[in-house]
Amino acid sequence: MLFEHLLTRYRGLFATVVLLPISVTYAIWLGIRNRIVFLLKSAPAKHDLKVQKVIEQIEDWKQAGCKEKLCTARSGWKSMSELVPKYKLSHRNIHIDLYDILDLDEAREVVKVEPLVTMGQLSRNLLSRGWTLPVMPELEDLTVGGLIMGFGVETSSHKYGLFQFICESFEIVTAEGKLLRCSQSENQELFYLIPWSHGTLGFLVSAELKIIPAKKYVRLEYLPLYGLDDLMRTFEDESRNT
Ligand SMILES: Cc1cc2nc3c(=O)[nH]c(=O)nc-3n(C[C@H](O)[C@H](O)[C@H](O)COP(=O)(O)OP(=O)(O)OC[C@H]3O[C@@H](n4cnc5c(N)ncnc54)[C@H](O)[C@@H]3O)c2cc1C
Structure with a gap:
């Protein structure tokens, strides 16, 4: 007291x-x-092993009779949410120790990342190579996994859509312990269902995100607008001008 x-x-x-x-x-x-x-570039070599560890934890849970519900073991204080995740005390905690950038494919303009990569980490490393995400939520500690399975948005979403619209593919481990890859051409239905699913369809273990070239400075231009119609027309034109 x-x-x-x-x-x-x-x-x-x-x-x-x-x-x-x-x-x-x-x-x-x-x-x-x-x-x-x-x-x-040490992360790719270890990635498969770490995913295998996730699968093994699910196999152990199956062997023990699938008694509890599953959840990620990530502590509440690490998340942006103010929710105290008490459910983690009674659920089976699956440790997903996947924190790294796996591959920067400049030819395809795609970066492959693990789910606990944060926006600060991604921003710093991409900018050092002259790239950025089209939608880069500005809070440093937001994770790729949280922004896909939860929700992600930033000012540039007016042009590029929500965070899920910059995603090219996902890899998840299901409650059966299966590793599934999905994209627009592979397990398409799952690909569209994963964003906002809050882990209900499986544990995200990697994602491919689109990248765009980024310069060091941003040029700003102020446009005086007169009236709501003028504002809405200009806003729409500028948003469509990608
Ligand atoms: C002050 C504040 C400001 C914010 N500002 C913004 C903002 O500018 N832009 C924005 O987009 N959002 C913003 N948010 C909201 C934030 O995007 C969401 O809370 C987001 O989901 C949090 O991400 P996180 O990395 O902390 O994930 P968490 O809260 O840890 O996870 C979110 C959900 O995803 C699930 N999940 C996470 N990883 C995995 C995985 N590997 N496999 C399966 N499921 C998983 C979790 O179980 C949970 O259901 C803000 C929130 C706060 C509190």
Whole structure:
């Protein structure tokens, strides 16, 4: 009780002296680790093994009689959502340790990523090669998995659509423990059902996303508009002008 009172009363001090240094140290460690993995291209070799570990956890659950529901083991504090995921205490937690950029295919203009790749990580690594996502949600900690299985949008969605519209393919592991790849030409129905499905169709283990060339600076042009009709017409024209 006293501890709770002190923590609430002096929360500014606690956040400054304890939380901020921990957050900064964690962010620096993650940044260095992700950059090294991207430069060494070490993630693709380990990807299949990590997916196999996801499948093995599902096989164990099946062998134990499929008693609990399945969910990702990702802790609530890592997610952007303010929801406290109490259901994770009673569900079977599946560890999906997939944090890396797998391949940057500049010829196809596609980047292949694992689901826990964050927007900050992707933005920094793509920009270093002169690319970006057409829809890059601006909060650094949002993950590819969350933006596909949950929901993703950014200002450029006026031009390119929601986050799901920049997705070329997905790989999921189903509750049967099967690895399925889907795209517009392969398991097409599943491909269109995955966005917003919140993990109900399976665990996302990779996604291919479209990329576009990015320059260092953005040129802004201000257009004076007079009246609602003028605003709507210009807004639509500019949105369609991709
Ligand atoms: C302050 C705030 C600002 C926000 N701003 C934006 C914004 O600018 N643009 C935007 O698009 N959204 C925004 N959001 C919402 C955010 O996009 C969604 O909450 C998104 O789903 C969160 O992503 P996350 O990476 O934290 O995923 P999580 O919350 O961890 O996951 C979202 C859902 O996807 C499921 N999931 C995640 N990974 C997998 C996987 N590998 N396999 C199966 N299922 C999986 C989870 O179970 C959950 O149901 C904001 C939210 C907050 C709280």
